Amino acid sequence: MLTGKRIKIRPLEEDDIDMLFQWSNDEEVNYWSSGAWPLNSLQTKEQLIEKFLDSPPDSYRYAILNENDSLIGTIGFREINVPSRSATLFIVIGNKPYWGQGYGTDATITFVRFLFTQWNFHRISLDTWDENLRAIRAYEKVGFKIEGRQREARFVLGNYHDAVLMGLLRDEFLTLHGKL
Template sequence: MVRGELVGLRAMGPDDAEALWRWNHDPEVMRWMDDGYPQTVEHVRSWLQERPRNSYADALFGIESLADSTLIGLVMLHGTEPEKGIAKLDIYLGEKDHWGRGFATDAVRTVCRFGFQDMRLHKVSLTVVTENESAQAVYRKVGFVEEGRLRQVFRRDGQWFDMFTMGLLADELR
């Protein structure tokens, strides 16, 4: 387990399928996420069971509260290429009672520290919907800076939204 101050990051497995399925079918949790098509819990379980083990190219972690070992979300570093040393970050907290309490900030900081120290990354990048101000606040606390704007690339409720691209270099982590 990779430990932060509030959270621990651990590999996810088939036993996590029901939580992941529940989060992925909660409109409030998925408000600013690319949620794709509805899946059965059996499909999610099969996906978790069959996906390759965590690697440099694709590392998926469950986020657990250190206080009570509850699985509260997931974070992922993916699309990593050794030649570039850059990974993409995705995160969400599925347990809404943990929102706004510092868990997401600690999870982002912890996974980025892992990426820079253990994976020897140079940079972590992400995209975030411009209206998702709470996520942007988390990213900025950790040291991410806005690098650009992608116009009308995210659709929700019949409306198109822009996304920011943000990046964090190894020496900028806070």
């Protein structure tokens, strides 16, 4: 188990599926996590078990717990590129009372440290959409830099939005957050 200042990160378990099912069918959670309501949601519990517990070998998903060991979100990585030692990060705080409280930033710092020090990645990337300013600010606190945009790459509630591409290098992160 990984431990941050306020969070813990552990592998997802079958007991987590009911909460993940609730979040996957929550319009507001999906709107901010991907801007894709309802396109990527309305999944059955069986589909969620396959997506979260039976992940393909190139995707790793974990649970984010609060101080009381309650599930508040998920975090993980995919698109591993072995020669360049890079991967793509994803995170969702699905439990809305924990939004804007620093839990996502704490989880991201804790998890990125793990990816850089234990997985020996050189670079972590991620993307969001241009109106998700809270997420962009949180990623910038971790050290991610905006590296580009994909114009009108996201379709959100009838309108096209730019995807914001962000990246973080190992040395930048360790300089900002220490080696620990």
